[in-house]
Amino acid sequence: MRFRFKAPVPLALLRRPLPAGIHSVSSSSFGIAFDIDGVILRGAAPIGNSERALRRLYDDSGGGIPESRRASDLSNLLGVNILPSQVVHGHSPFKTLLNRFENEFIVATGKGEPAVVMSEYGFKRVVSIDEYVSHFKNIDPVAQYKRWTTVQDSNFSRNSKTVSSCGDFSQSVKAAFVVSDPVDWGRDIQVLCDILTSGGVPGKKLGDQPPLFFAADDLQYQAAFPSERLGMGAFRIALESVFNRIHDKPLEYTSFGKPNPFVFKNAETILQHLLQSIDRKNTLVNGPSFRTLYMIGDNPFVDVKGAHQAGHPWFSILTRTGVFRQRDNHKEYPANVVVDTVEDAIEFILRREDGAGAGAETML
Amino acid sequence: MRFRFKAPVPLALLRRPLPAGIHSVSSSSFGIAFDIDGVILRGAAPIGNSERALRRLYDDSGGGIPESRRASDLSNLLGVNILPSQVVHGHSPFKTLLNRFENEFIVATGKGEPAVVMSEYGFKRVVSIDEYVSHFKNIDPVAQYKRWTTVQDSNFSRNSKTVSSCGDFSQSVKAAFVVSDPVDWGRDIQVLCDILTSGGVPGKKLGDQPPLFFAADDLQYQAAFPSERLGMGAFRIALESVFNRIHDKPLEYTSFGKPNPFVFKNAETILQHLLQSIDRKNTLVNGPSFRTLYMIGDNPFVDVKGAHQAGHPWFSILTRTGVFRQRDNHKEYPANVVVDTVEDAIEFILRREDGAGAGAETML
Numbered sequence: 133m134r135f136r137f138k139a140p141v142p143l144a145l146l147r148r149p150l151p152a153g154i155h156s157v158s159s160s161s162f163g164i165a166f167d168i169d170g171v172i173l174r175g176a177a178p179i180g181n182s183e184r185a186l187r188r189l190y191d192d193s194g195g196g197i198p199e200s201r202r203a204s205d206l207s208n209l210l211g212v213n214i215l216p217s218q219v220v221h222g223h224s225p226f227k228t229l230l231n232r233f234e235n236e237f238i239v240a241t242g243k244g245e246p247a248v249v250m251s252e253y254g255f256k257r258v259v260s261i262d263e264y265v266s267h268f269k270n271i272d273p274v275a276q277y278k279r280w281t282t283v284q285d286s287n288f289s290r291n292s293k294t295v296s297s298c299g300d301f302s303q304s305v306k307a308a309f310v311v312s313d314p315v316d317w318g319r320d321i322q323v324l325c326d327i328l329t330s331g332g333v334p335g336k337k338l339g340d341q342p343p344l345f346f347a348a349d350d351l352q353y354q355a356a357f358p359s360e361r362l363g364m365g366a367f368r369i370a371l372e373s374v375f376n377r378i379h380d381k382p383l384e385y386t387s388f389g390k391p392n393p394f395v396f397k398n399a400e401t402i403l404q405h406l407l408q409s410i411d412r413k414n415t416l417v418n419g420p421s422f423r424t425l426y427m428i429g430d431n432p433f434v435d436v437k438g439a440h441q442a443g444h445p446w447f448s449i450l451t452r453t454g455v456f457r458q459r460d461n462h463k464e465y466p467a468n469v470v471v472d473t474v475e476d477a478i479e480f481i482l483r484r485e486d487g488a489g490a491g492a493e494t495m496l
Numbered sequence: 497m498r499f500r501f502k503a504p505v506p507l508a509l510l511r512r513p514l515p516a517g518i519h520s521v522s523s524s525s526f527g528i529a530f531d532i533d534g535v536i537l538r539g540a541a542p543i544g545n546s547e548r549a550l551r552r553l554y555d556d557s558g559g560g561i562p563e564s565r566r567a568s569d570l571s572n573l574l575g576v577n578i579l580p581s582q583v584v585h586g587h588s589p590f591k592t593l594l595n596r597f598e599n600e601f602i603v604a605t606g607k608g609e610p611a612v613v614m615s616e617y618g619f620k621r622v623v624s625i626d627e628y629v630s631h632f633k634n635i636d637p638v639a640q641y642k643r644w645t646t647v648q649d650s651n652f653s654r655n656s657k658t659v660s661s662c663g664d665f666s667q668s669v670k671a672a673f674v675v676s677d678p679v680d681w682g683r684d685i686q687v688l689c690d691i692l693t694s695g696g697v698p699g700k701k702l703g704d705q706p707p708l709f710f711a712a713d714d715l716q717y718q719a720a721f722p723s724e725r726l727g728m729g730a731f732r733i734a735l736e737s738v739f740n741r742i743h744d745k746p747l748e749y750t751s752f753g754k755p756n757p758f759v760f761k762n763a764e765t766i767l768q769h770l771l772q773s774i775d776r777k778n779t780l781v782n783g784p785s786f787r788t789l790y791m792i793g794d795n796p797f798v799d800v801k802g803a804h805q806a807g808h809p810w811f812s813i814l815t816r817t818g819v820f821r822q823r824d825n826h827k828e829y830p831a832n833v834v835v836d837t838v839e840d841a842i843e844f845i846l847r848r849e850d851g852a853g854a855g856a857e858t859m860l
Contacts, residue, residue, distance in 0.1 A: 317682035335721065
């Protein structure tokens with residue numbers, strides 16, 4: 133139920149492997165956005181006949197990709213050979229904050245290399261919480277019980293290059309970003325509380341809470357473990373509940389993940405750009421538009437709710453392969469259609485679009 | 497503001513160094529319980545002239561300790577040479593649960609060696625969450641981002657010895673214990689939610705929530721960092737807020753830490769035993785009792801509130817060296833007396849007791 137869209141791309145656009153992305157195939161009047169975790173993959177394993185389902189979409193859509201290449205694309209269908217611009221990560225919208233924080237001192241947290249992600253978006257003075265913490269002795273009272281290897285240390289040094297221009301770590305932090313799932317919740321909750329309650333410098337009393345941004349707000353998601361795992365939304369709840377107990381003003385934050393309509397608007401824009409870029413016959417004189425954009429997801433609270441809030445042209449299809457497992461439609465956030473698997477979802481879409489008589493263009 | 501009492505012990509009782517404890521000196525009618533963190537120590541450093549204050553107590557109380565030994569005791573005054581039975585840890589009351597869980601499969605978490613602590617209390621089938629997790633593949637979705645050294649691994653194997661009799665890890669967990677401050681909040685919140693929402697086995701649906709016990713409930717405490725650090729109470733709030741969002745019944749738990757009156761009753765009992773054990777003249781025919789027990793603490797919410805709830809003979813003295821820093825008494829939980837430092841507290845007690853005309857017996 134993490135938010136990553138995918139759709140096939142023309143071969144010319146391929147550059148380097150990425151974990152997820154958006155492909156587009158040919159030009160016509162509908163598109164499909166796939167939620168990955170819990171719909172196409174569980175952990176690293178395909179589910180719901182997702183390979184066969186995607187292969188079928190390629191077969192039906194034809195369009196622009198050499199036969200030989202299609203096979204290799206399909207064999208790698210779970211996210212390789214995709215342009216960075218085609219990936220809709222939860223943190224992609226952080227780019228829109230560049231005008232506010234490009235030259236401000238900011239901290240980023242989350243698994244992987246959050247400071248590098250932000251740096252690549254153009255933020256010039258970003259540090260990871262990993263590095264930030266290393267400049268505040270005793271800030272993490274249980275740090276002595278955590279013994280990281282040099283693997284982590286090498287990330288430190290890599291981040292250090294990114295942030296070498298940050299200089300004095302006693303300066304005020306102007307914003308905090310949760311880029312991906314936090315790894316060390318206790319440390320991050322402590323240090324974010326330190327930064328946010330103090331007005332930007334742990335241990336001081338400077339003023340108002342600096343802005344806090346989350347890339348996602350999913351309470352739980354379906355990963356490799358049989359039952360759902362806690363997501364960034366759960367971390368936000370933990371942070372918020374602690375913060376609100378130790379501070380006199382409630383935590384203020386902005387979450388950019390699903391179900392935020394911004395994410396769907398952003399995905400639509402990216403799909404339109406892709407569609408334009410492969411419109412070699414220039415048939416889309418007035419710019420591309422979609423009669424329908426299908427959102428195939430497994431989580432009523434983010435995928436379905438988000439698609440409904442985004443409104444036209446989004447159409448929600450809920451699978452039973454992830455967070456949602458019930459027989460009947462979800463009560464609070466009913467999808468337009470409920471199916472068992474992503475393969476059933478594709479079957480439904482192709483039949484519906486075929487019936488509609490449109491040129492069978494798909495985006496996934 | 498962590499709960500560890502201290503008082504001088506007769507030399508004969510000394511055995512091995514422990515981080516904190518209770519000492520007793522001679523027999524008379526008042527005792528003193530010291531909160532350590534924020535009153536006597538901040539991190540590992542003495543504060544509030546605590547060394548001079550304690551030395552003064554020894555001088556005034558006299559009683560049973562050779563001159564040469566007193567100096568070395570005083571030089572080590574922050575917690576060495578104390579009997580295990582004299583240490584009031586937050587988890588000490590877990591012993592009282594032995595009749596319920598002695599032979600049940602239970603899990604324990606917290607910094608240090610929580611399973612060893614429980615094992616030493618007599619629990620026969622206890623595993624640390626560290627080890628428990630190692631038997632559930634993919635249970636921690638960000639585990640790959642945590643790279644523990646062999647130092648941690650050696651703890652694993654040591655715990656393994658403790659729990660080798662536990663056998664099948666798919667059996668139902670009958671209770672969970674938070675023994676000390678959790679180190680890996682995200683993992684612990686995830687796994688405790690797994691155990692507690694499932695009725696005892698992650699990924700299953702077995703029944704009601706197994707009991708959950710906390711050794712403390714301090715929201716924040718004063719450690720080495722200039723501002724307060726989040727304590728076990730903050731972890732409990734984070735766990736509870738997440739649990740209550742993903743489960744249909746609210747989290748049930750029991751917290752044994754201050755301000756729970758049980759802790760004060762327990763401390764009083766221990767002090768009475770100590771008093772009896774050093775009553776070589778058998779003057780305490782009817783068993784020892786205290787006219788006054790002084791609680792010197794830095795946290796109105798746990799030290800003062802707890803002493804008041806415990807009632808007679810507890811008398812609360814609040815210092816300004818830790819969590820509490822205000823000029824006037826705390827509004828919600830006013831102490832009997834507010835002073836700047838532990839030295840001022842001792843000064844107050846000695847003058848008060850001297851005025852009362854009692855034999856100057858002290859316990860600290």
